[in-house]
Amino acid sequence: MSNPILATETFCFTKEQRLLTPAAFREVFDAPERKLHQSHLMAFVRSNTLEQPRVGMAITKRKVPTAVSRNLVKRLIRENFRKQADNLENKDIVFIVKKSIKGLENKELIKEINNIFKKIEKK
Numbered sequence: 001m002s003n004p005i006l007a008t009e010t011f012c013f014t015k016e017q018r019l020l021t022p023a024a025f026r027e028v029f030d031a032p033e034r035k036l037h038q039s040h041l042m043a044f045v046r047s048n049t050l051e052q053p054r055v056g057m058a059i060t061k062r063k064v065p066t067a068v069s070r071n072l073v074k075r076l077i078r079e080n081f082r083k084q085a086d087n088l089e090n091k092d093i094v095f096i097v098k099k100s101i102k103g104l105e106n107k108e109l110i111k112e113i114n115n116i117f118k119k120i121e122k123k
Contacts, residue, residue, distance in 0.1 A: 013082040019056030019092060028056070028094045036119050038112040040101050044094045045120055053088040055081045055095070063097040073097065073109065080113045087121050 019025055032044040048054060057074050064070045077095050095116075101109060 011082055011085075013078055013085075016050075017052060017054050017081070017085060019054050019094065024054075024092065025056055025058065025094060028092045034120075036116045037098070038115055040097060040099055040104060040109070041112050041116060042096050042098050043116045043120070044096075046092045048090050048092045050090055053081075053085055053091045053093065055093045057095045059095075059097055063100055069101065072106075073101065076106070076110055077113055080110070080117060084117045084121070088117070089120075091120060093120065 019028070028044050028046045032046050034045040036043040036045065055077065057077055059070045059073050061070070064073060081093075095113075
């Protein structure tokens, strides 16, 4: 089994850093400690008992209709999480899209993702 500390030092995105099961998502959605809002994105944050933060994404077809766009959003979230994971406490974070990102530039989307991670780091 991989060492979670080693994963963050090498900036890898391991399976242990993902929310995988519906039960894990439900825990975060049912009792979040914080809800962080941006104009297009929202993050539910809850502490976990593990030694590392984990991230999950619930990107729906209704808000982001094309698979290419959904995958882009997920890639950007994963990449920013991977870079900032060692600055985050032991939290479970679930991202959702609040409103359509059609016409939104990648720079603006990255800025919203970074703003959410900065808010998580501050607390």
